[in-house]
Amino acid sequence: LWTQPQRLPDDINQAGITATQPFVVHANDQELLYFVSNRNDGYGKLDLWVATRPIYPESVKFSAPQNLGPSINTIGDEIAPFYHQGEGKLYFSSNGQIGFGGFDIFSVEGTPGSWKQPINVGRPINSGADDAFFVKVPEGSNGFFASNRKFPRERDATTDDDLFEVLFTEIPVF
Numbered sequence: 001l002w003t004q005p006q007r008l009p010d011d012i013n014q015a016g017i018t019a020t021q022p023f024v025v026h027a028n029d030q031e032l033l034y035f036v037s038n039r040n041d042g043y044g045k046l047d048l049w050v051a052t053r054p055i056y057p058e059s060v061k062f063s064a065p066q067n068l069g070p071s072i073n074t075i076g077d078e079i080a081p082f083y084h085q086g087e088g089k090l091y092f093s094s095n096g097q098i099g100f101g102g103f104d105i106f107s108v109e110g111t112p113g114s115w116k117q118p119i120n121v122g123r124p125i126n127s128g129a130d131d132a133f134f135v136k137v138p139e140g141s142n143g144f145f146a147s148n149r150k151f152p153r154e155r156d157a158t159t160d161d162d163l164f165e166v167l168f169t170e171i172p173v174f
Helices: none
Strands: 019-027 032-037 047-054 078-084 089-094 104-111 129-135 141-149 162-167
Touching: 019 078, 019 141, 032 078, 047 078, 047 141, 089 129
Parallel strands: none
Antiparallel strands: 019 032, 032 047, 078 089, 089 104, 129 141, 141 162
8 A cells, every 4th residue: 555655854855956766774773765966065966865764753854964975975976876784785876986987886885974985896787888776685696787788789879778687696616
């Protein structure tokens, strides 16, 4: 059963700014709302932000949004936040971090206010095109992402996105 959508308060949806691509996590009796915004006090064009509130009672307002900081946000764009609770990692895409070209997918361990250095997830997930919107199943065995990469003999342009699945397998070390 779906309820009527409710607009979030003005401290998240400020007039004249973009607030988009939400991802919600419940941890330690807190609801964390990660989102993308071009609000003031950012480091670049689109930055990643987080606002929190207690899970109970449900009527409590979100905290003032906090920028995730300069190790994650750059002068470019950061988009598509996804937090994998089992790994304690935030996945996101950036065209401002060092990468293969376009948007690349990165992971960073930590929690708001305590992030380590982001790591490019590398090939074959990232390409010279735009790779974004990575999600990983809770068990961590596979994930999905969108990319506009070219395919020889199938697609010559990077104008359309396709969905991809990636399988994570253990490689035995001898």
